[in-house]
Amino acid sequence: MLSVRFFASLRERLDCAALTLDWQPEWACIGDLHAALMARGPLWAEALDKPDLRCARNQQVADLQAPLEDGDEVAFFPPVTGG
Amino acid sequence: MSGRFWSRVQTSALDPAALEQALAAASPEAGAAVTFIGRVRGQDGGREVAGLELEHYPGMTEASLAALIDRVRERWTLAAAAVVHRVGFVAAGECIVWVGVSAAHRADAFAACECLMDYLKTEAPFWKKEHGPVAARWVEARRADEQRAARWRR
Numbered sequence: 001m002l003s004v005r006f007f008a009s010l011r012e013r014l015d016c017a018a019l020t021l022d023w024q025p026e027w028a029c030i031g032d033l034h035a036a037l038m039a040r041g042p043l044w045a046e047a048l049d050k051p052d053l054r055c056a057r058n059q060q061v062a063d064l065q066a067p068l069e070d071g072d073e074v075a076f077f078p079p080v081t082g083g
Numbered sequence: 084m085s086g087r088f089w090s091r092v093q094t095s096a097l098d099p100a101a102l103e104q105a106l107a108a109a110s111p112e113a114g115a116a117v118t119f120i121g122r123v124r125g126q127d128g129g130r131e132v133a134g135l136e137l138e139h140y141p142g143m144t145e146a147s148l149a150a151l152i153d154r155v156r157e158r159w160t161l162a163a164a165a166v167v168h169r170v171g172f173v174a175a176g177e178c179i180v181w182v183g184v185s186a187a188h189r190a191d192a193f194a195a196c197e198c199l200m201d202y203l204k205t206e207a208p209f210w211k212k213e214h215g216p217v218a219a220r221w222v223e224a225r226r227a228d229e230q231r232a233a234r235w236r237r
Contacts, residue, residue, distance in 0.1 A: 008138050008210035009221040052224070059143035061206070075140060079224035082137070082168065082209025083121055083180050083200060 001070065002033070007077035013047040023070040030055055030074055031064035037076075052079050087163040088156065090148035092139060094171040097178040102167060106183040110162035113185035117192040119200055121180040123173050133214045134174040135222075140208035144168075147207045155184075155199050159191040166199060168209065198235045205232040 004019040011017050027033050034055075038045045056075040057066050068074070087109045099120055106116060123135050148166050155164065162185040169179050182199050186192040211222040 005140070007140060007208070008212070011138075012221075056140070056143060056208070059140070059146060075143070077140070077208065078210065078221070080204075080206065080208055081211045081222045081224050082139070082207050083204040 002027075002068075003073040004033070004037070005073065005075040007075065009078050010047060010053075010076060014044065027068050029064065029068055030057060030062060030066045033068060033074060034064055034076075048076065050078070053077075054079060088152050088161075088165070090145065090152060090166040090168075092144055092148075092168050092170050094169070097167055097169060097181050099178060099181055102165065102181050102183060106163055106165055106185055109165075110185040112187075113162035113192075114187050115189040115192040116183065116185040117189070117196040118181065118183040119196055120178050121200075123175045123177055123179050125175040127213065130213075130215055132175050133216060134172055134177075135179065136172050136212040136214060136219070137168075137170045137179070138210045138212070139168075139170050143208050144170075148203070151199055151202045151206065154202065155195040158198070159186065159195040161186050161191060161195055164195065164199065166203065168203075168207070170209070172214075201228070201232040201235060204228045 002021045002023055004021060006014055006016055034048060038048050054077050055062050055064065058073050103118055124132055126132055152164050152166065155161065164184045167181045173179050182196055184192045184196040184199065205228055212219055213222050
């Protein structure tokens with residue numbers, strides 16, 4: 001199982017805060033998951049095809065090359081704007 | 084809060100006077116204290132702003148703030164440091180973030196406080212949605228914030 005979370009404008013655009021997905025052995029890195037999510041439809045493809053898209057793996061900042069394992073929590077979000 | 088270094092997120096109003104007192108109590112030997120208060124602007128770019136809705140990533144936010152404090156502690160000699168950030172709706176004029184740093188002398192306190200804010204702006208998982216009189220919009224990240232944070236990474 002894989003837990004996927006979306007935040008802020010991305011969450012609103014997808015109308016989705018969280019997903020639970022069955023683990024796929026071919027998902028070697030976050031980029032593979034990203035590609036699978038983009039294949040869910042035109043809305044997902046458009047919303048996730050952003051050069052400034054950020055991601056985290058198990059609540060630590062990561063990139064699309066970061067390895068993925070069964071049980072991980074992956075989050076996608078726009079650049080942060082706190083403070 | 085406990086000890087000399089702490090951070091937290093909260094939905095309730097920030098009390099800068101109480102936080103400054105707590106910082107002083109945690110580091111009675113420190114000769115310098117620098118505090119920063121970030122407030123919600125009542126207008127931005129000509130638009131009237133009623134307030135900001137702050138979204139965050141529970142769990143990652145707390146870990147991220149603690150890690151930012153650890154990073155400035157590695158770089159400067161600090162007596163105490165704290166970061167407190169609001170989440171949820173914060174009305175115009177209210178305090179959204181408070182950062183306090185104490186040290187033996189002012190140079191370390193000034194630099195560490197500024198660095199903490201610059202890192203927080205570009206790394207901690209918070210997102211602002213600006214609420215105006217009629218519409219709301221997500222605030223976009225500013226390039227200037229990234230450039231400010233990059234100065235400390237050199």
